[in-house]
Amino acid sequence: MNSKSFIYILIFLVFGHFNASSQTLNYTSDLVLFTDRDFCMSGDTVWFKVCLPDSIQQKENVIRVQLDGKGNNLISNVIKKAENSWAEGFISVPDSLSTGQYFVTAFINSQRNLSDLTFKSKSLLVYNRFEERVSEMDLLARDSFVENIDRNFDIKIESNKEKYASREKVTVNFGFEEEINNVLVRASIVDPLTKEFSGDYKFKLKPSNNLIPDFAEKDGFLISGRVVDAERIPQKGVLVLMSITGEPPYFDYYLSGKDGDFHFFLKNAFGKANIVIQAISGNQNEYFIEQEANYLEKQCELSAQTKILTLIQSEFISTLIKGNFIDRLFRSSNLIQTEYFEMPPRFGVPFYGPPTERVLPDEFIDLPNFNEISKELLFGVQYRNRKGNITIRMINDSQSGGFFINEPLRLLNGIPIFNNSLFSTLNSKDINYIDIVQKERIFGVLSFKGILAVSLHDKSNIWLNQQANIFQFKINCLQPGTEPEYLSVKEINKSTLDSRQVYYWEVIKSDSLKEIEFFLSDLKGEVEISVEGMTAKNKMFRASKTIEVK
């Protein structure tokens, strides 16, 4: 071998070594996702827990969890903030979702633009609740299945009996030999079909939209979208304003990028928010706002094989469907509030600073329109209506007696408006308060020549419908903290059907884990009690025990 070949081999080896190292340090493997079930009915709620290492949590603590199919069809996604290394939430499975195999994946936003996006996704078999009988199903080939869990881990799981009657109380004792960090205990009915196909599947994924930045989401989340014109051509350099009506109102801006993209970061916003986005330009162009979903999609379509179900598998599914039907007839409560929204203000004062004066029209005689209100109550505000052309000017506090040449920033329920005629019909009874700021205010690099902020009693913002370039969206923010109903179940009313499939699902510290108790439901078959988690050496393990319900 000559020296040249030797050098080439050396370079190749060194390169290969670095390549291998980068794979072992793969960021994507740091999140560990657990779901409370491996199968469900359409319309059900699947609960998840994601374990986030402390090293990541310091800079990023918001997890995105998505449910998708074998193709690139996103079905549902949620954003959840982790606390004490765990993000716990739920994904709603649509009522109309067809029977098939689906996947739950968890990721953090800073991962989205990594070159290697190899993720582990949890398989979820969904049975459509309107089907009468399921006899075959398209299931993914087992070659992408991941088995990297130590199943021979030394844990003693002892139940007080081996065979139980339905609704009986089960007591389980545990014993650990090795030091363990986190333990997730689950007790659930075993689906004969899921038994073969549950677990983690490895997929190569790619970001749904490359324009979304890989911004580390700490305590908040990104909202992304595009500004387009009537022909859906992206518009760059357009000022996009985002507002949320509230006390105090929220405001932010973004200058659209070359592909018309814009992004906002909402901190500590939980629930469902009504956000108002408007595109501003110096000309008369009409713009449209398109929201962009932030998720990962599979790099290639997955090949599935049709599996003919056995009689036992098919009958189990039929029992579930029937049980689900009866359960829905009698179950009325839904713990999840759909209209909940909470976003604590970042600072004690509104974004426009402390007002020079706050006027409460309720404290004065009723005035019929804004012209009268400005004349009688708003000192230093000049409201002029000349042949329908309304102008508003604000006195400048820092110049003795002078008015700003430009109009102030006008806000209606915290939303910037540029059409003064919206004020004209407002009377005293409509208005909660009026904030006046008679100074030049700076927000980022925007400057406002005074502020006139009118807060109405009616926060529905119906007037937005008639305005051009202003769009209102309802967006899902961080999912509020809640826990599955079945965790609070101690004893079920015996006159109603109990079709719970999961009986116990909780993270417990290993040192306090000695004994657990739960009640079985009316479902019969095998119940698996599993213990999953990580050892002190960060090694995944799983152990389980099966009991029988007759």
Added chain:
Amino acid sequence: MKVKKTYLFFIIAILFSVYSNGQNTDFYWVKLNKNANRLQGKLRGEYYFNSLVSNSYFFLHKDWQDASITLIDGDVFENIKIRYLAYGDELISYNENIRSYFYMIDKNIVKEFSIKEVLNSGEIKEHKFVKLYFDGILKGDRYFKELYSGTNSLLLYYNIRATKVRQFKDKSGIIRDTEYRMHITYYLHSDDKGFSKLNKTKRSFRRTLPEYKKEIRKIFRQNKISLYDEKSMTQAFKLLDEAGLLQ
């Protein structure tokens, strides 16, 4: 000619109508660029008029300093150009992308700020200022320079005050009757006891901590402490803290 005039009038009328129908935002954003798209949040404040007098006499720093500002919600802004306005206790920032260039950062959102000073030796010295509620005379939030932070803190308050003097000609030849003088006040601060004023004398330390008169005298004598500047005050404070006299 008449036809030409009609056309000209028509064109002007169209242009005028386009101009008047255009979306008039009435706030300035011509210099807005992608660098201003800070996702975590934006700094806010109000316009500051930096007159010749204020530029010459009102600031602690003669030039704009690179600072990092931490807001009360934990958001940190790096490399912000600031000068501390000791005449009025405010933080003034310079941003060339704002039409007015200068603005006063809202005090109610600031938690602390740090200025990095490059010494002649090339070393970088960090000066940390914290915002605290002062409960003495002229109550309110104030920026204090934190000289030492241990069991208790040693704080310094810069304050430029206007003093009427006999008429004099300044450097530009303008006759003035006001001088702007810097007043420096040291404070011992603890979360539970609040502020205690300290002078640059050993006696002041003994008066502030009367139960340790002997120990203070001994420590100062052993370490040959003479109090004349920030450095010596910090050194003295540190020695007292290490000896457990500040608990």
